[in-house]
Amino acid sequence: MKRAYSVNNVLAAKFNTLEFDGVWRDAVGCPELSGTWIIYGTVKNGKTSFAMKLAKYLTKFEDVLYNSVEEGVSLSIREAFVRYDMQETYGRFNLLDKEEIGGLITRLNRKRSPNVIFIDTVQFWELTFKDYKRLKETFSNKLFIYVSHAAGNQPEGKVAIRIWRDANVAFRIEGFKAFPVGRYGGGEPLIISKELAKAYWAK
Numbered sequence: 001m002k003r004a005y006s007v008n009n010v011l012a013a014k015f016n017t018l019e020f021d022g023v024w025r026d027a028v029g030c031p032e033l034s035g036t037w038i039i040y041g042t043v044k045n046g047k048t049s050f051a052m053k054l055a056k057y058l059t060k061f062e063d064v065l066y067n068s069v070e071e072g073v074s075l076s077i078r079e080a081f082v083r084y085d086m087q088e089t090y091g092r093f094n095l096l097d098k099e100e101i102g103g104l105i106t107r108l109n110r111k112r113s114p115n116v117i118f119i120d121t122v123q124f125w126e127l128t129f130k131d132y133k134r135l136k137e138t139f140s141n142k143l144f145i146y147v148s149h150a151a152g153n154q155p156e157g158k159v160a161i162r163i164w165r166d167a168n169v170a171f172r173i174e175g176f177k178a179f180p181v182g183r184y185g186g187g188e189p190l191i192i193s194k195e196l197a198k199a200y201w202a203k
Helices: 007-014 022-028 049-058 076-083 103-108 128-136 158-166 194-202
Strands: 035-041 064-067 093-097 116-120 142-153 169-174 177-182
Touching: 022 177, 035 049, 035 128, 035 158, 049 076, 049 116, 049 142, 049 169, 103 128, 128 158, 128 194, 142 158
Parallel strands: 035 142, 035 169, 064 093, 064 116, 116 142
Antiparallel strands: 169 177
């Protein structure tokens, strides 16, 4: 039987939080460094661009590992690196080329492994919800950020929908804007590309 916590126990508890500022704080608040986030949207609306932008910001706080399952090491990923000046992360960001779940688990079990992990995308990783729960429970002190395709206004597929429902923060991507919903406050949209967002929403 697990322990029961009093109100005072919970109020006195310490959590490892990320002290976001500026537009990121307006969007997300000051989130905990654990659990799950999800980024989802239809094709060519800015999902990977937003993920890269978020990854770069998170390197201010932690090392970031980005598993490019769908595109791998490719020209489009390199262009995203150039677009967001990823060389400014000063060694705190590393890209994985379509690494499978077993390989990622081995990597995360190493000492001083990164605490923020992106998976791009859920669909191409062929993730089961059992795999998702295993990662979350095994590495409960790490933050997993999943990128997902969408079907309408929801992530695509049963697994992605269950991850979305469990997520602490969700970003819906449409027209090069990110619309956040989360458990830490915030809620203000983020612009991914001013020019492309202006053109999209002008329609």
